[in-house]
Structures are given as C-alpha cells and as structure tokens.
Amino acid sequence: MSVSPSVEETVKKIVMRIVRKKEDEYSPNxxxxxxxxxxxxxxxxxxxxxxxxxxxxxxxDLEDVTDMESFVTVIERIIAEKE
Structure with missing residues (x-):
C-alpha cells in the first residue's frame, strides 16, 4: 500500500520533534x-x-506496527474510515 506523502510528512515531523532528532535521520523502515x-x-x-x-x-491497531511506514499506513486507514 502506498503511503500518502502529506500524512507521512506530518508524522515524520511529529516523531522527529518528540524524539529530538533531525528530519534527515528519519527512515520509513x-x-x-x-x-x-x-x-x-x-x-x-x-x-x-x-x-x-x-x-x-x-x-x-498498533499491534501490527513494525516500522514508521506501517504506523503511517494505520493512520491513513483510520483517517479514511473516518471520512
């Protein structure tokens, strides 16, 4: 499943801000x-x-999260179900 760039970008910013790392240290894996x-x-x-x-x-829903990409996929699914 492809990940929406906008959701991935937002999640990346949130994660990196909270773990206090530079955005270029982010990896979907x-x-x-x-x-x-x-x-x-x-x-x-x-x-x-x-x-x-x-x-x-x-x-x-978090039980299947293995990496950042799967975390974003869960978020996208929940957003889609809400709409």
Missing amino acids: ATFEDMKADSLDIVQILVAVEDTYDIEIPDE
Whole structure:
C-alpha cells in the first residue's frame, strides 16, 4: 500500500520533534526503537497524531506496527474510515 506523502510528512515531523532528532535521520523502515523513542515518547507521538488528525488509534491497531511506514499506513486507514 502506498503511503500518502502529506500524512507521512506530518508524522515524520511529529516523531522527529518528540524524539529530538533531525528530519534527515528519519527512515520509513525505522522502528520506534531505532528512533530511540521510549514509552513516554511513543505516548506523546500517539497523542500528537490523534490530535492532529482528530482520530483515535485503538491499541489493537498498533499491534501490527513494525516500522514508521506501517504506523503511517494505520493512520491513513483510520483517517479514511473516518471520512
């Protein structure tokens, strides 16, 4: 499934701001662990994404998240279901 550049770009900015890294260090194949995100960072990322898109990300949807690309795909699906 292809990832929408605008959603990916927004998520990238949110993630990199919270984990305090430069945007050029972002990789769609990176895991939260690769990004050095601790559990508090992950919660902050989820809240920021939910607030940005006015969505709720169910815990069970996060079970299949293996990297940033799959995280973005989950967000896009939830946005599409909301519309």
